Amino acid sequence: MKKNPLNGENMNPYLAGVLLGCTLLASFLVLGAGLGASGGLARFAAALEGFVAPGHTLSSEYFGRWGAHPLHYYLVFMLLGTFAGGFFSALQANRLSIQVEKGLKASPRLRLGLALAGGILVGFASRLAQGCTSGQALTGGAMLLTGSMVFLVCVFAGGYAAAHLVRRQWND
Amino acid sequence: MIETFFGLGQLDSPAGYFAALVLGLCFGFCLERAGFGSSRRLAGIFYFTDMAVLKVMFSAMITAMLGLAYCLALGWIEPGSLYFMPTVYGAQVVGGLLFGVGFVMSGWCPGTGAVGAASGKLDALVFLGGALVGSILFNKLFPVIKPLYAWGESGVLFVYDSLGASKPAFVLVLTVVAVGCFWGAEAVEKKRVGGGHYLNSPFLKTFSAVLVFLAAALFILPSAPGNLAGASAGESGAGRAGAALPARETSLLQQIESAGDHMDPVELADRLMSGEQGLQVIDLRTPDEFKAFHIRGAVNVPLSQLPDYLAPTRNEGIVVLYSNGMTHPAQARDALSRLGFENVYILTDGLQGFMDACLKPASLRSEPLPAEMVSRIDRWRRYFTSPAETAKAGAETLPPLPAVPLPGIIPTDWLGENLGKNGIRVIDVRSQPEYNTAHIPGSIYLSVDSFRGVVGGLPSMLLPAEMLALHLSHMGITPSDLVVVVPGGDKTQDATLVGMAFERLGHKRYEILGGGFGKWVAEKRPLDNRLPQITPSHYPPVGNSDTFTVDYRAVLKVVREGGGIILDVRPADYFSGKKSDEARGGHIPGAINRPFTEDIRKNESFSAFKPVDELAAAYEKLIPTKATKVIVHCRTGHQASQTFFVLKNLLGYTHVLYYDAGWTEWAARPELPVK
Numbered sequence: 070m071k072k073n074p075l076n077g078e079n080m081n082p083y084l085a086g087v088l089l090g091c092t093l094l095a096s097f098l099v100l101g102a103g104l105g106a107s108g109g110l111a112r113f114a115a116a117l118e119g120f121v122a123p124g125h126t127l128s129s130e131y132f133g134r135w136g137a138h139p140l141h142y143y144l145v146f147m148l149l150g151t152f153a154g155g156f157f158s159a160l161q162a163n164r165l166s167i168q169v170e171k172g173l174k175a176s177p178r179l180r181l182g183l184a185l186a187g188g189i190l191v192g193f194a195s196r197l198a199q200g201c202t203s204g205q206a207l208t209g210g211a212m213l214l215t216g217s218m219v220f221l222v223c224v225f226a227g228g229y230a231a232a233h234l235v236r237r238q239w240n241d
Numbered sequence: 242m243i244e245t246f247f248g249l250g251q252l253d254s255p256a257g258y259f260a261a262l263v264l265g266l267c268f269g270f271c272l273e274r275a276g277f278g279s280s281r282r283l284a285g286i287f288y289f290t291d292m293a294v295l296k297v298m299f300s301a302m303i304t305a306m307l308g309l310a311y312c313l314a315l316g317w318i319e320p321g322s323l324y325f326m327p328t329v330y331g332a333q334v335v336g337g338l339l340f341g342v343g344f345v346m347s348g349w350c351p352g353t354g355a356v357g358a359a360s361g362k363l364d365a366l367v368f369l370g371g372a373l374v375g376s377i378l379f380n381k382l383f384p385v386i387k388p389l390y391a392w393g394e395s396g397v398l399f400v401y402d403s404l405g406a407s408k409p410a411f412v413l414v415l416t417v418v419a420v421g422c423f424w425g426a427e428a429v430e431k432k433r434v435g436g437g438h439y440l441n442s443p444f445l446k447t448f449s450a451v452l453v454f455l456a457a458a459l460f461i462l463p464s465a466p467g468n469l470a471g472a473s474a475g476e477s478g479a480g481r482a483g484a485a486l487p488a489r490e491t492s493l494l495q496q497i498e499s500a501g502d503h504m505d506p507v508e509l510a511d512r513l514m515s516g517e518q519g520l521q522v523i524d525l526r527t528p529d530e531f532k533a534f535h536i537r538g539a540v541n542v543p544l545s546q547l548p549d550y551l552a553p554t555r556n557e558g559i560v561v562l563y564s565n566g567m568t569h570p571a572q573a574r575d576a577l578s579r580l581g582f583e584n585v586y587i588l589t590d591g592l593q594g595f596m597d598a599c600l601k602p603a604s605l606r607s608e609p610l611p612a613e614m615v616s617r618i619d620r621w622r623r624y625f626t627s628p629a630e631t632a633k634a635g636a637e638t639l640p641p642l643p644a645v646p647l648p649g650i651i652p653t654d655w656l657g658e659n660l661g662k663n664g665i666r667v668i669d670v671r672s673q674p675e676y677n678t679a680h681i682p683g684s685i686y687l688s689v690d691s692f693r694g695v696v697g698g699l700p701s702m703l704l705p706a707e708m709l710a711l712h713l714s715h716m717g718i719t720p721s722d723l724v725v726v727v728p729g730g731d732k733t734q735d736a737t738l739v740g741m742a743f744e745r746l747g748h749k750r751y752e753i754l755g756g757g758f759g760k761w762v763a764e765k766r767p768l769d770n771r772l773p774q775i776t777p778s779h780y781p782p783v784g785n786s787d788t789f790t791v792d793y794r795a796v797l798k799v800v801r802e803g804g805g806i807i808l809d810v811r812p813a814d815y816f817s818g819k820k821s822d823e824a825r826g827g828h829i830p831g832a833i834n835r836p837f838t839e840d841i842r843k844n845e846s847f848s849a850f851k852p853v854d855e856l857a858a859a860y861e862k863l864i865p866t867k868a869t870k871v872i873v874h875c876r877t878g879h880q881a882s883q884t885f886f887v888l889k890n891l892l893g894y895t896h897v898l899y900y901d902a903g904w905t906e907w908a909a910r911p912e913l914p915v916k
Contacts (some may be wrong), residue, residue, distance in 0.1 A: 078643075079282075082293045083423070083439070085275035085446050086300020088259060092267040093301060094308035098313040098317075099260050100252060101245025101326040103305075106269050106352035107376075110369070114376035131383040134549070143252045145259040148355060150656020151272070153817065155356030158273035170280050170348070184364040187347025188354075188371020189378065191337050195351065196379035198336025199326060199545075202350040203268075205333070207298060209326050211305035215398035216328030220337040227341020232287035235346050239281060239288070 093211055100143065103208025107195035109148030114192070115139035131196070144204075173240040180238045243312075248322030248581055269356050271301075278360040280348025287345045289433050290428035299419040310412055314462050321581035327545050332391025337784050341884040346833065347371070382626035394545050396576045409459045416456035420449040502574055504561050506598040513538050519558020523547070526564050526592075526720075528781050533664055533721050536563065536595060537625045544573055546582055556584050563588035563595070565720045565781070565879045566747060568671050592721075593749060600625060605646070612748075647723075648890045649742060650850060651752035653760050656681075656725055660767075666722045670736055671729030671758060681727060681761060682769040685716050689735045692742050693878075699902045701877040706787065709742045713780040720780060723750045729758040731848035733841055734879055737886040739876075741899065747786025751884070772915025789885075790897045793906055793913060796872055800830055802915065805870030805896075806863070807832040811904065815876070823876065823908040830916040833863060837880040841885050849889065857892050867894050874900035874907075 079085075096104050116139050119126040126132050132139065138208050159165045171180035195201040200209065206224060209217020246257040275297045276282050285291025289348070312318045324407060344350055348359060349368040357365030369474045401411035423445065431437030439445040512520055513536070522539040524531050531541040542550045551560060562570035562585060570587040577585045588595060600622055603615040610618075660682065667684035669676050676686040679803055692709060696702035703709075724743065728736035736753045754761070762768070799805040809816050809832040816834040818826035828834070839859070842851045850856070864871055871894060875881040878901035888894040907913050 079276035079293070080274045081439075081444070082275060082296035083300045083445070085271060086297040087304045089268070089271040089275065089297060089301035090304025090308065092264060092271055093305035094312075095267070096264045097245075097305070097309055097323060098243050098312065099245060099321045100257065101247025101262065102252065104264065106350070106354070106355060107372070110351050110372050111376040111379075114373045115380070116307045117373060118380065120842065126380075129380055129383070130387075134546075141253060143246075143257050146258040147261040147265035147268070150262040150267075151269035151352060151355045152265075152359045154266035154269025154271075155273040155278060155359035156269070157266075158270045159278055159356075159360035162273070164273075164278065167360050167363065169363045170357075172281075180364055181367050184347045184349065184368040185371040187343040187345070187349070188368040188373075189375040190343030191347065191350060191368070192372030192375020192377075193379045194336045194339035194343060194374070194375075196336075196376055197386070197459075198333045198340065199329070201352070202298075202344070205326065205351040207302055207305075210302045211309060212323070212325060213306065213400050213408070214328060215400045215403040216324055216330065216333045216395070218400045219328070219330060220333040222342075222346060223334050223337025224341040224463070227338035227506065228287050228345040229341075230338075231342040231703050232345050236288065238348075239284065 090211070093208065097211075102143075103204065103211065104147065105144045105193070105200065105204030105208065106148055106151060107201035108144035108204055109142070109146075110138045110192065111196060112142050112145045113148075156224075172237075173241040175238045175240055183235055183238055242316070242323065243318045243445070245318070245322040246879065247324050248319070250552070252552075253833055259839075260386075268352065269359065272353055272356045273360060277353040278356045278362065280353075280357060280362065280364055283350075283353055284345060284348040289429050291434075291436070292430055293421060295426050299422055303416055303419050303452055303456075306415070307459075308453070310408070310459055311462070314459065320579055324548070324580065325378065325397045327548075327576070328395045328398040329391065329393055329545055332390050333393075335389060335392075343375075351737075364589060381647055387628065391543055391545055394543075396572050409456075412459055413456045416452050420452060423449065444854070493678070502571075502586055503589045505589050506595040509536075509561055509588060509595070510599045514620070514624050521551075521554070521558060521560045523560060523562050524564070524592075527781070529778060530565075530719050530721050536592070539563070541753060544569065547573055547577065550584075551577070551582060551585075552674050556582060558584065560585045561588055562586070563591055565593065566591050566786070569781075593747075607646075646890070648743070648751045648753075648886075649750050650755040650891070651725055652755050653764055653766065656754060657764075657766055664722055665725065666716075666718055667725045667727060669727045669729075669758070670739055671727070675729055675758075676733075677770065679762075679768040679770050681758070682767055683773050683777065684727060685773055686710075687716070687739065689738045689879075692739065699906055701879070701905070702791070703738075703741055703745060703878065706745050709746055710780040712742075713746075714778050715775075717775040717778045718780060719778045720746075720748055723752070724748070725752050725760070726756055727754045730757070730759065731841060733757065733848065733850065734837060734883040735841065737882040738879055740886050740890075742884045744789065745787040746780075752780065756844075756847045756849045760849065763846040789889075789897065789899050790901050791872060793900070793902065793910065795898065796874070796907070797901050797913065799870070799872060805872060805898075807861070808871055808873045808884060809834050809904075810837040810873060810875045810880050812836050812838070815904075818866060821908075823904055825908040825915050827908075827915045828904075829874075829907060831913050835859075835863060835884070837875065837883045840883065848889070853891055856887055860888065860892060860894075864888075864894065867892075868896055870895075870896045870897045870898065872900050874903040876904045878903050 093104055096102065112135065115126060115132040115135055118132060119139065127137060169177045169180055171177065191201070198205055202224065205217050206221040210221055246252045246260060251257050271855070272278070276293055276571065282291050282293055284776065286294040293790055313320065347368045353371060354365045354368045354372065358369055401408045404411065424440070427437040427440035427445065431440055513522065515896055521538055524535045524539040524541045528541055535541065537879065562573055564570050567587060567590065574585045574587050599618065603610055603618045626785060667681050668687050669680050669684040670687055670689050673686060691712065692704055693701050694704050696705065726736040727740045740751060796807060799807055807829050809828050813836060814820040816828050840851055840856060841848050869886060873881045873884045873888070878899070881899060881903065885897055885899050889897045908915070
């Protein structure tokens, strides 16, 4: 069971899930809101655009609502925490390594191209659905919200529908 | 009772940032520990090679769901301290599908991408760059995709309510489904890649049993809150804290009962004019409607953005919501109340109520007014209809109010003066060849038959409100428009049938052109044969404004028990049964006959309603009082629409009902009595 070093040292997924669930519950009880990642990311996007074209961003209808300081937002800090938490865990588990993760037979260009295109879609779709797998599917799912459940089902529907088309990147 | 940062309105404070940072740390740690710093592992779920995403995500969701359900049931936290995201069906379906495609392409989602990048994955870094680009792209395209963003906006919805189940039942079912998925995932892994190490393991058996037990225990929990909730003093006076209503819900219901959540138009007008600090008036209608007219000082905020908009000034001052009707503001107020906003009021009777109570000129009011009231109305009108305000909003002028009641009959010279002004729309209901040859400039053609169809097996029924609203949207009509309907020849009933559609939608701003197209032509007024330019609008299908359409049961009740008048407006030969083109001839027992044609006078070049006094005298003989219940009907509901209009809008009868299905249905139901 030491074929893939990444797999070998993973925690029991169910216990990892319970731990994650407890974190989410703590977030409900302390913040009054669940976990989220895309919200913080979008704030960085607004800050980036604001840095390049300040007047334009403030007058735009969507980013403009966040005012002149889009980074003054709790999810920005949560995202920073997520980075740091991931870093500590990877450091501790000895899993820090600079690499492009892909199938053996796939070219890095294909993998990075798909990562970029997928990223653009995910960034766009999270704004449209007002959240991502964390902020909408997981958080809203635990709150039993109708829209979040609908979103979750659609994420998997979309994923399975497109899975075959992009499988080459994982070919060994 | 736990107070959250959200509940205190301090999410975006240094302490809130610190808490979010710590929670983020735990979040990132959990994700990495679960192996989600690997895109290959994440993508595995889509190829059935590694089901870790399903196991971790479902375990986490069920854990948090059960934990939260227990905390709520035990009264440790109030729903008002939690931020519940609104459901926006369309946006979440489309967003979910796009997200899924992006997820499988990149192998990352935003949270795991951050963890992946932190552990050195370059593909995660590229993914995050892409997500930034995607967010910026969304901002750029927002003006275009705004309708999609708000498509299917439904406020805060719980899935058990949407499915009509109880909360504990749904929680149990979802938990059992999750456990089933765990076992299924293990079996799939075993079969596909020789994994599935937990299949049939004592661990998975115990884990499954514990989850199901905890879910099932929620059923019995609310019955014994006292000993479990411990010494939670004060607020838990609601008794059965879990199954019964939390304190906030109870006080919300009490407020609704006492109408303590309403603000009277007159009070709002006075408070706005006094320049009260901290009073926020929010218009929930569409931007176009807002642009056309709004209460001075109001801001336009879409429903979905309301919590975000109000968050910075949470519970400061007073917030008043309004729309055309009362439904949306009331739903928004309830949702906001659940989110902990306790200073939100709704404007009584909506914008129309405000118009009627404050802006309707004293000269047009039927009731005599004391001089003091007249001067107040003048002051309101000066303040709220001042050109400065409307010009600022980008509209040319306020739709001028005609000097006749709404709805009613409008003289041709009024239309001649006001034709083409902002907010005035003309609908021509003559035949298409007639319209195409020449029509009033700018008028829109409408075949009245497009407003009718088969509903519940009955032919020629006025269509449901949503379909009528859709028709009006395609015609570019908005709820604030003043609509003038133009009949041709002696077919006034075509115009009144369109009037029934407006009645059903609660659209009071409509008028019928007196004398119709014939009078317009006879007076040699301008004509045109070009087709108008129409920009589709969004006419919201306002809730239940139709309290006047009745079915055969209501009619049968009057036949058997009395308590009203049945007015059959068909020609006399059909009433007597001499002529018939239905299943049976004759009339409903006890009905009286007043053919609709009796209300119309034909002149040389046009037909028009008889003078109001003449009509009033005729109907006085048939109907004892203005408050008497009158059910009007004909064969299909077409002719009856005219009598309905006469009684309700011209003569002020207050309890006029419309048996749309009419003789067609009555005659075809052999069990119904016929005379």
